[in-house]
Amino acid sequence: MSTMNPAHTASPGSSPAPASFAVHIADAELEPEPLDPEQIVSGAPEVSGKVLWESADGKQIRGIWQITPGVVTDTEADELFVVVSGRATVEVAGGGTLEIGPGDVCVLREGDRTTWTVHETLRKAYQISC
Numbered sequence: 001m002s003t004m005n006p007a008h009t010a011s012p013g014s015s016p017a018p019a020s021f022a023v024h025i026a027d028a029e030l031e032p033e034p035l036d037p038e039q040i041v042s043g044a045p046e047v048s049g050k051v052l053w054e055s056a057d058g059k060q061i062r063g064i065w066q067i068t069p070g071v072v073t074d075t076e077a078d079e080l081f082v083v084v085s086g087r088a089t090v091e092v093a094g095g096g097t098l099e100i101g102p103g104d105v106c107v108l109r110e111g112d113r114t115t116w117t118v119h120e121t122l123r124k125a126y127q128i129s130c
Contacts, residue, residue, distance in 0.1 A: 021052075023052060023064070025064055025084045025123065025125050026084055026085060026123070028050055028064050029050070030048035030049050030050050030064060030065075030066055031048060031049065031050060032046065032047070032048050033047045033048055033049050034047075035047045035072065039072045039073050039074060040070065040071070040072055041070075041071035041072060041073060041115065042070060042071040043069055043070025043071060044068075044070060045067050045068050045069060045070030045071075045072055045118060046067070046068045047065070047066065047067050047068075048065075048066050049063055049064060049065040049066065050063055050064045051063040052064065058130065059129065059130045060127065060128070060129060060130075061126075061127070061128045061130070062125075062126065062127045062128075063125070063126060064123065064124070064125055064126075065081075065123070065124055065126055066086075066121060066122065066123040066124075067088075067116070067118050067121070067122050068118065068121045069118045069119060069120065069121065070118055071115065071116065071117045071118070072115070072116050072118075073113070073114065073115050073116075074113075074114050074115075074116065075111065075112070075113055075114075076108040076109065076110060076111065076112040076113075076114055077108070077110055077128045077129075077130065078108070078109060078110040078128065078129040078130070079106075079107070079108045079126055079127065079128045079129075080105070080106070080107050080126065080127050081105070081106050081108075081124040081125060081126035081127070082103070082104070082105050082106075082124060082125050082126075083100050083101055083102055083103065083104045083106070083122060083123075083124050084102060084123045084124060084125060085102055085120075085121070085122070085123045086101070086102070086118070086119075086120040086121045086122030086123055087099075087100065087101040087102075087118075087119045087120045087122065088100050088101075088116055088117060088118045088119060088120075088122045089116075089117040089119070090106070090108075090114050090115070090116050090117075091114060091115045091117075092108075092112050092113070092114055093112070093113040093114070093115075094113075095112070100122075106124075
């Protein structure tokens, strides 16, 4: 699983799934998440997030994630996300370069090694499949 994504902070999946709900992503309060210093290439990026739902078996996670400007590396999970605000360039090792911003949908494959250059604080809504 990705070390930058909040899957490691998910609450236990022993409780039943919540009723249908809505969250205004732009205003959601997020909790700080430590970023491994070895992932930081430049700048002083800070990560925060909030897990909104996790399946009982822990294989599906949905939430909100944010990173401030800087450059970081990551190994990705199988993820679909929508950028709500901010801009970044995501370079996929052995693959392409993704320019992402508000309204963009992005799919990352499990195991992709990426370098994120965050130009403006980026906030996204995501679903991870483990």
